[in-house]
Amino acid sequence: MASSTRGQPSDAPLAPSEILCNCLAVRQAARQITQLYDEELAGTGLRSTQYAVLSRLARIAPATVQDLAEALVMDRTTLAHNLKPLEREGLVVMGVAEHDRRVRQLRLTPAGTAKLKEARVAWARAQARFEDAYGADDAAELRRKLARAVEAART
Numbered sequence: 001m002a003s004s005t006r007g008q009p010s011d012a013p014l015a016p017s018e019i020l021c022n023c024l025a026v027r028q029a030a031r032q033i034t035q036l037y038d039e040e041l042a043g044t045g046l047r048s049t050q051y052a053v054l055s056r057l058a059r060i061a062p063a064t065v066q067d068l069a070e071a072l073v074m075d076r077t078t079l080a081h082n083l084k085p086l087e088r089e090g091l092v093v094m095g096v097a098e099h100d101r102r103v104r105q106l107r108l109t110p111a112g113t114a115k116l117k118e119a120r121v122a123w124a125r126a127q128a129r130f131e132d133a134y135g136a137d138d139a140a141e142l143r144r145k146l147a148r149a150v151e152a153a154r155t
Contacts, residue, residue, distance in 0.1 A: 026149070033130060040126035044119040045089075049082050051123060054091065054108065054116045062097065062105035073150055091115050 037048040046054070056071050057063060063071070069079045083106070086092040091112035097103035108116065131139045 026146075036130060037123065037126040040122045040129070041119060044115065044122050046115065046119050048126075050086060051116075051119050053079070053082050053086060054112055054119070055123075057092065057106055058108055058113070058116055061107045062095075064103060064105055068106060086112070 034048050037051070041048055041051055044051075052072060053068070057068055060067060060071055065076055065079060065083075069076045072079065074082075083092060087094065089111075090109055093107055093109050094104050095107060097105045134142070
C-alpha cells in the first residue's frame with residue numbers, strides 16, 4: 001500500500017516512476033537497515049553513522065577531514081556535523097600533522113578506541129540480524145553490488 005502525505009494508508013498505486021526510482025529504493029533500504037543498526041548500537045550511545053566514522057577512522061588514521069569524507073562517501077559538511085559530538089565526547093581529536101603543522105588531522109583517542117571496541121559487539125549483532133533475515137550470501141552480494149553502484153554514480 002502507498003502512503004498518503006498525512007501518513008495514512010492509501011489505495012493509490014505507485015506511479016511507474018516511483019517503482020523504477022533507484023534513488024528511492026536505495027534510500028528506503030538504507031533507512032530501514034540504519035534503523036536496525038541504530039537499535040543494536042543504542043546501548044553504546046552511538047548511532048550507526050557515528051560508528052561508521054569511528055570504524056573508518058580507526059583504519060585510516062591519521063586522516064584529514066577530506067580523507068575521511070572521501071573514505072565514507074560523505075560530504076565534508078555532513079562529516080563535520082557527525083564529528084562534533086564525537087569530539088565533544090572525547091572520542092576523536094583534531095590535531096596537527098607530524099609532517100606539516102599546517103595540516104589538521106583526525107585521530108581516535110584512547111576513549112574512542114575503547115568505545116569502538118564496545119560498539120563492535122553491537123554492530124556484530126546488527127550484522128547477524130540482517131544476515132539472518134536476508135541471507136549471508138545475499139548480503140555479501142548486496143555489498144558487492146552497492147560498491148559497484150557507488151562507483152557507477154561517481155562517473
